[in-house]
Amino acid sequence: MGLKQAITPYLWFDTQAEEAARFYVSVFPNSRILTVARYSELGPGPEGSVMVVLFELDGMQFGAINGGTVFKLSEATSFLIDCKTQEEIDFYWEKLGAGGLYQPCGWVKDRFGLSWQVNSSALVEKAHADPATSRRVMEAMMQMTKIDLAVLQKAAEGA
Structure with a gap:
């Protein structure tokens, strides 16, 4: 499922992108997880681990990325x-x-x-x-x- 809005905020996490997205969709009405993309054997993350989560909070799309400890x-x-x-x-x-x-x-x-x-x-x-x-x-x-x-x-x- 692709992005449907012109500007989509992305949030940077160390390894908690999916946990955070699931928490946020549990708090806000009319919210859901759209997609979860995982790292492949080509990396850079561990194979099968979550790379990016796309989710909606009350109809607004967000992305969450597991990017490591570089940014907070x-x-x-x-x-x-x-x-x-x-x-x-x-x-x-x-x-x-x-x-x-x-x-x-x-x-x-x-x-x-x-x-x-x-x-x-x-x-x-x-x-x-x-x-x-x-x-x-x-x-x-x-x-x-x-x-x-x-x-x-x-x-x-x-x-």
Whole structure:
């Protein structure tokens, strides 16, 4: 199965590409593994080991490659999850953060080292409102680890 979108993010792993892809498709709805390509006897990896995994997360295609220890994932690349409710924020926060690292302002690094922004477009809209609202919302968010939409709504209202 070939790629169907113009730009496809590829994630670099040491040897955990398939494990990571299977974890991600278990977390996000409407997700699946598309293909798993394995190294042949011609290498460079051990014959039969996973080389590349193509997968979809809620309809968006990704690739994961087992490239060895040359490169590591970092916060320099992250994926924002636009949550509509506090329940969604809580769900993704717990699922993706298990075995990983919870970070300020709604960021979480999963156990594979991939960074996620568990957030809401409602917050982004409030953060780009008039200067006074934006300041209050950003000040409230800077005090958070996991995003709390009720607190941010109060901040936006000036309460």
